[in-house]
Structure formats: C-alpha cells, structure tokens
Amino acid sequence: MFLLEINLVERLRECLPAWEVMGWSTGKGNRDAAALVSVMFAAGALADVKEGAVGLAPGWSVLLSVKRGPAAAALLDTAISKVIEQLHNWVPGEAGGRKWGALKLARFAPPEFADGGLIGIELLFSTTGRYFGQE
Incomplete structure (x- = not known):
C-alpha cells in the first residue's frame, strides 16, 4: 500500500x-520550494470485508502549496487542474505485490498548516486493493 507513493510521485x-x-x-x-507538492498516505477505510479477503481503500493526500504573491492563485489553479487530470480515474497499476483500482478524488480542503506566507489546497484521492487472509 505504501509503495503506491512512488507511482503517484513519478x-x-x-x-x-x-x-x-x-x-x-x-x-x-526541497521542502522550502516556492511551489511544493507533497504526497502522503492520509486516510484509510475498508472497501469491503469477505470471507478470506478484505478490500482496503487508502486515501492519498496531494498537498499543493505556494508562497503568497501575485502569481500564487494562477499557479494553484493550474496545478489543481493538472493533478485532477492526471490522477482522477487513473489506475496506478501494481504496487506492493497487488493491483490497485482507479484513483478517485474523494475530497478537497484547505491545508492544515500554519500560514507562514503560504497558501494551498489538499486533494485526497482514494483507491482500492485486495488483501487475502485465511480461507
């Protein structure tokens, strides 16, 4: 599940x-970059539970942040469009030895960080993968 991060970042x-x-x-x-995208595991849910298998639905946060300034809003608007175009309904393929379903935009919200001269948005994408247990 955590190996999905590599696919998303690339x-x-x-x-x-x-x-x-x-x-x-x-x-x-560089965490001090003027325009930063940070990708991280941020949520989880059970997609389904069946005898012998469970579907996990991890949520991946894509945090966009830029330094305040005349170009900040335009940078964010452009990046939001590109991120949604690239990730929503994209199938990340195999990671961690299992296939993962298409990513879906699950929510968006203002980021939870101290102002520090930054503005941004957090987009949360979910996917599903099946884990097999005992029969």
Whole structure:
C-alpha cells in the first residue's frame, strides 16, 4: 500500500515540472520550494470485508502549496487542474505485490498548516486493493 507513493510521485513530477514534488516516505525534495507538492498516505477505510479477503481503500493526500504573491492563485489553479487530470480515474497499476483500482478524488480542503506566507489546497484521492487472509 505504501509503495503506491512512488507511482503517484513519478506521475505528478511528469505533469508538474516547475513544482518540487516529493513523497512523505521517500523525503526526496526541497521542502522550502516556492511551489511544493507533497504526497502522503492520509486516510484509510475498508472497501469491503469477505470471507478470506478484505478490500482496503487508502486515501492519498496531494498537498499543493505556494508562497503568497501575485502569481500564487494562477499557479494553484493550474496545478489543481493538472493533478485532477492526471490522477482522477487513473489506475496506478501494481504496487506492493497487488493491483490497485482507479484513483478517485474523494475530497478537497484547505491545508492544515500554519500560514507562514503560504497558501494551498489538499486533494485526497482514494483507491482500492485486495488483501487475502485465511480461507
């Protein structure tokens, strides 16, 4: 499940070349960048529970943040469009030894960080993967 981060980060780096895109677990990137995308596991739910298997639905946060300024709103609007175009209904493929379903935008909200001269938005995408237990 956590290996999905690599797929998400790579896809976002391709579509947002002017942004610093980093994963929470990999930690690669400059957190002081003027335009930052931070990808992290942020939520979880059970998609379904059956005898012998369970469907997990992890939520992946894509946090976009930019420094306040004349271009901030335009940067965010453009990035929001690109992120949704690239991730909503995209199938990330296999990660961690299992196939994952299409990502769906589950919610969006203002980020929870101290102002610090930044503005941003958090987009939460969910997917599903099946884990097998005892029969």
